[in-house]
Amino acid sequence: MFSLIGEVLSILIASFIAIPGSVIGLVLLFLALQLNVLKVEQVDEVGTWLTSNMGIFFVPAGVGLMTNFGVLADTWWQLLIIMVVTTILMMVFVGKVVQSIKGLMMKNTVVKEGEGSRA
Amino acid sequence: MLDSILNSPMLWISLTVGLYLLAGRLKEKWPKNPLFTPLVFAIVMIIMLLLATDISIDTYNTGGRFFSLFVTPATVALAIKLKKNIVYLKKYYAAILSGIVSGVIFHTIMIYAFALLFQFDHNMGATLLPKSITTAIAVGVSDSLGGIVSLTVAVVVFTGVIGAVVGQTVFKIFKIDDPVAQGVALGSSSHAMGTTKAIEMGEVQGAMSGLSIVVTGLIVVVLAPLTVPITNLLF
Numbered sequence: 355m356f357s358l359i360g361e362v363l364s365i366l367i368a369s370f371i372a373i374p375g376s377v378i379g380l381v382l383l384f385l386a387l388q389l390n391v392l393k394v395e396q397v398d399e400v401g402t403w404l405t406s407n408m409g410i411f412f413v414p415a416g417v418g419l420m421t422n423f424g425v426l427a428d429t430w431w432q433l434l435i436i437m438v439v440t441t442i443l444m445m446v447f448v449g450k451v452v453q454s455i456k457g458l459m460m461k462n463t464v465v466k467e468g469e470g471s472r473a
Numbered sequence: 474m475l476d477s478i479l480n481s482p483m484l485w486i487s488l489t490v491g492l493y494l495l496a497g498r499l500k501e502k503w504p505k506n507p508l509f510t511p512l513v514f515a516i517v518m519i520i521m522l523l524l525a526t527d528i529s530i531d532t533y534n535t536g537g538r539f540f541s542l543f544v545t546p547a548t549v550a551l552a553i554k555l556k557k558n559i560v561y562l563k564k565y566y567a568a569i570l571s572g573i574v575s576g577v578i579f580h581t582i583m584i585y586a587f588a589l590l591f592q593f594d595h596n597m598g599a600t601l602l603p604k605s606i607t608t609a610i611a612v613g614v615s616d617s618l619g620g621i622v623s624l625t626v627a628v629v630v631f632t633g634v635i636g637a638v639v640g641q642t643v644f645k646i647f648k649i650d651d652p653v654a655q656g657v658a659l660g661s662s663s664h665a666m667g668t669t670k671a672i673e674m675g676e677v678q679g680a681m682s683g684l685s686i687v688v689t690g691l692i693v694v695v696l697a698p699l700t701v702p703i704t705n706l707l708f
Binding site for chain 2: 376418433459
């Protein structure tokens with residue numbers, strides 16, 4: 355099962371442009387699932403294992419942070435402000451946009467078919 | 474003798490797995506403490522250990538690099554999540570897509586504004602641009618734009634923690650009460666960690682949030698190359 359994904363992977367390594375190879379792989383696998391080349395059941399087990407334990411794969415990348423302590427010493431408070439402010443604003447912005455557009459669409463469907471109550 | 478033990482990959486692999494699992498246990502006991510998020514806990518402990526013992530990161534990476542090998546397959550596996558939740562996207566695609574696309578653009582503008590305000594160089598901008606997307610994709614984007622990858626990982630993780638912690642309060646203050654909107658907002662602003670919160674809030678929120686992680690990641694990947702000329706213009 356793993357080799358199935360592996361095969362998809364090997365195609366993408368060649369196309370290493372600005373788009374990360376892993377993302378090309380993601381799109382390819384999605385298309386394969388969508389077009390029924392692959393069935394979800396065929397990749398579900400290994401896929402769920404990979405995504406549910408995903409955090410641990412990034413530990414070494416995070417540990418690499420210790421080589422950047424120099425940068426952090428000067429900028430940590432600026433980074434902190436950026437992270438807190440942009441994350442909250444992004445959440446409010448996206449939430450509001452989705453809510454209002456969905457609200458508009460709901461009104462239309464309620465009038466037309468009356469199935470708006472199912473969220 | 475000590476050298477050969479230190480250079481054994483198994484030592485570092487066991488240490489990483491051990492700390493990760495330990496954090497999972499601690500998390501069960503104190504679910505509110507973000508320090509016990511397994512990824513955060515393992516990173517912090519290993520950095521402290523390496524600093525305290527004066528062992529270099531290259532030594533750690535004799536074992537650590539085995540974990541990095543799985544980043545790509547794990548990212549590819551996100552396609553399965555997308556496939557499972559695609560029904561939700563079909564139902565509300567107009568609201569979700571316009572919310573996420575405009576959100577990503579809004580977020581990019583905010584990062585630029587702050588980068589100019591704090592007089593960061595373009596590497597720092599590239600490091601911060603992908604901060605709201607899932608680590609797997611963020612690492613690739615940061616790398617291709619010339620950012621500092623390890624710092625991106627830290628920023629992404631921290632963003633996730635912030636999102637998960639403030640989410641419910643933000644929704645209350647700004648009266649975002651629609652479950653679809655809550656899920657999309659959490660997933661697009663704070664990826665997998667926001668999604669764990671979304672799952673707690675409800676089934677719809679969880680599914681929408683999981684879907685939004687992938688959609689937001691893909692949109693950022695598509696839009697990121699467009700930022701290069703803007704970056705060159707500004708910095």
